[in-house]
Amino acid sequence: MAKFREYNPKELELKEKHHLLLSSVAPRPIGFTASKSKDGHVNLAPFSFHNAFSSNPPMVGISPAFSGRTGEAKNTLTNILDTKEFTLSVVSFNMVEQMNICAAEYPSDVDEFEKSGLTHHPSKVISVPGVAESPLIMECQFTEHIQFSDQPAGGNLLLGEIVYFHAKEDVFDESGKIDPHKVDQVARMGYDWYSRAKEGLFELSAPRFIPIGVDNLPQLVRDHPSFTGKLLARLASVEKIPEQDVIEDLNETYSRLSAEDMLKICAVLVEEGKVLEAWQVLYLAEII
Numbered sequence: 510m511a512k513f514r515e516y517n518p519k520e521l522e523l524k525e526k527h528h529l530l531l532s533s534v535a536p537r538p539i540g541f542t543a544s545k546s547k548d549g550h551v552n553l554a555p556f557s558f559h560n561a562f563s564s565n566p567p568m569v570g571i572s573p574a575f576s577g578r579t580g581e582a583k584n585t586l587t588n589i590l591d592t593k594e595f596t597l598s599v600v601s602f603n604m605v606e607q608m609n610i611c612a613a614e615y616p617s618d619v620d621e622f623e624k625s626g627l628t629h630h631p632s633k634v635i636s637v638p639g640v641a642e643s644p645l646i647m648e649c650q651f652t653e654h655i656q657f658s659d660q661p662a663g664g665n666l667l668l669g670e671i672v673y674f675h676a677k678e679d680v681f682d683e684s685g686k687i688d689p690h691k692v693d694q695v696a697r698m699g700y701d702w703y704s705r706a707k708e709g710l711f712e713l714s715a716p717r718f719i720p721i722g723v724d725n726l727p728q729l730v731r732d733h734p735s736f737t738g739k740l741l742a743r744l745a746s747v748e749k750i751p752e753q754d755v756i757e758d759l760n761e762t763y764s765r766l767s768a769e770d771m772l773k774i775c776a777v778l779v780e781e782g783k784v785l786e787a788w789q790v791l792y793l794a795e796i797i
C-alpha cells in the first residue's frame with residue numbers, strides 16, 4: 510500500500526493548513542481584481558482563490574481573506590462590498606512581475622496601477638477600469654458575499670455576474686477562437702510556485718515588504734524604450750532606493766559610456782536579475 514502522510518486540519522497550525530490547501534488545489538487561475546473605494550480610489554490586487562461558477566448567467570468569484578497577520582479586511586473586500594463593481598483581468602506571463610507588486614499591502618489610498626506601471630482599459634458598463642496589458646478582461650457586478658469566518662485568514666467569497674467581456678484582437682486564431690498560446694496565462698501553485706500554462710513551473714516570491722513602485726523610478730528610466738513593464742516592475746521591487754556604493758569593477762567597465770548606453774546596460778542587468786548592480790549603474794550615469 511502506498512504510504513501517505515496524514516493531517517487533520519483541526520490539529521494543524523494555520524500556516525500548515527494554508528500550504529497544504531495551496532499545494533493541493535493547484536494550478537489556480539489568478540483573478541486580477543480592480544475595484545474602487547467609496548471615495549473613488551482605484552485598487553488592484555491578485556486573488557487566486559478564484560474561479561468561474563456559471564455560464565448562464567456568467568458568474569465568477571474571488572475570495573479575499575481577512576489578513577492572516579492583522580485580521581483586517583483587504584481593500585478589495587471593503588471596496589466591492591461598498592461599491593458593488595469590479596473587473597477581473599487575466600494575468601499573462603509578461604505581466605506577472607507587475608501583478609506581483611500589486612500583492613504588497615499598500616494603504617487603501619494607494620493606486621496599484623501607478624505602483625506596477627500597469628494602465629487602465631476603460632470599462633463599458635461599470636466605472637472600474639480593467640488592466641490594458643491583459644489579454645482578457647471581465648466587467649463584473651457584485652451579487653453575493655459568503656463569509657467563512659471572522660478569523661485571520663478567514664475567506665470571503667465574493668460572487669459577481671460578468672456584464673461585459675473584453676478580448677484583445679491579437680489573442681484570436683484564424684478561425685476566430687481564443688488561442689491559449691497567445692493568451693499565455695499564468696496560474697498560482699503552492700509556496701512561491703506558478704505555472705506558465707504553455708511551458709510549466711517557475712518561481713516568484715510575493716513581496717515581503719512594500720516596494721517603492723514604478724511611480725518612484727526616475728522619469729528617464731520609465732520613458733526609456735529598453736525598459737518593458739516587467740523590467741520597470743523588477744527595478745521598482747526594492748524597499749528603498751539603494752545607497753550609492755563605489756564598485757571599482759563597475760566604474761572601470763561602464764564609466765566611459767554615455768548615459769544612454771548606461772541606461773541600456775541597466776536594462777540588461779535588470780533582465781539578468783542583477784537589480785542592485787543596475788541601480789549602481791544609474792548612479793554612474795548620474796540619473797540619480
Ligand SMILES: Cc1cc2nc3c(=O)[nH]c(=O)nc-3n(C[C@H](O)[C@H](O)[C@H](O)COP(=O)(O)O)c2cc1C
Nearest residue numbers: 554555556557558572573574583584585612613614
Ligand atoms: C498570485 C497571488 C494570489 C493571491 N491570492 C489571494 C487570495 O486568493 N486571497 C487573498 O486573500 N489574498 C491573495 N493574495 C494576496 C493579496 O493579493 C494581497 O493581500 C493584497 O495586498 C490584497 O490587496 P488589497 O488590500 O488592495 O485588496 C494573492 C497574492 C498573489 C501574489
